[in-house]
Amino acid sequence: MDLSTTIAGVHFSTCLMNASGARCVTQEDLEQLGESHAGAIVTKSMTPLARSGNPEPRYVSFDGGSINSMGLPNLGYPAYATLIPGLRRFKKPIVASIAGLKPADFLEAVSAINDAKPDLMEVNLSCPNIPGKPQIGYDFQASEELLLRVRDLAAVPFGVKLPPYFDPVHHEAMAEVLSRVGVSFLTVINSVGNGLVLDPESETVVIKPKGGFGGIGGRMIKPVALANVRAFWKLLGDTVQIIGTGGVETGQDVFEHILCGASAVQIGTVLVDEHVQVFERLERELAEWLKKKGYDSVNACRGKLKEL
């Protein structure tokens, strides 16, 4: 079974990789991804300065999903620029995730990380967890302005990680931005921002930052993730490859993302729960699903969802 894929001209031996944020902050995390069956190494979203992130508890998983308000804890781009060349020994694509608290942060990180030569850059416009900083991806004009400036600087193909959209008008508006800018790929979706999970026994929220509000991930967001993959696939077709993210627990979930139009799939909550061994299981389960449905490759199945 051919589980390989191509994103922006870069070959991935399997279409499964970590979502930025899940077990990818430290050198040890990144090396474990390198040693695992993951098809790529995606870094934590990096900012100019190292950040310890929001106060704990800031991540809780529960039956059906997870809530997080990590607050972009990361080593800072100078550290990742130093680490990336060493990660090449794992012989799989390296995706540098870029974030910032203001537009200049993104540009600084893109310029600096160019020299480390990641295979791709994923520009994160969708972190919901920085108090006072709205998700850029919900502001179409600000997104376009920033991405145009990134385009001028990036020396490797870049894509964008987007928040979930809930209205076709918003999918259309963002697809137009992406087409005008000419981004190479998009990753949808980041967590469903600013959900609230509570414990009725103790009558408290379960995470500390932002009064308990945080990004929701895991099984319960799969329909939202699939809808976003499908909507962008219908709008953009083969011009921009889609990395589906959200709600993937099993090979069936990966198969569904691919049917909707994803060329690759990222794993978040279940990677946190199951560690890097999850990639081997998902690979096996995906191969079983593809075989059962008569496909010989990820590519053959991509976008084949039927409508009634």
Ligand code: SIN
């Ligand atoms: C975080 O670090 O708060 C999560 C990152 C993200 O949602 O992009």
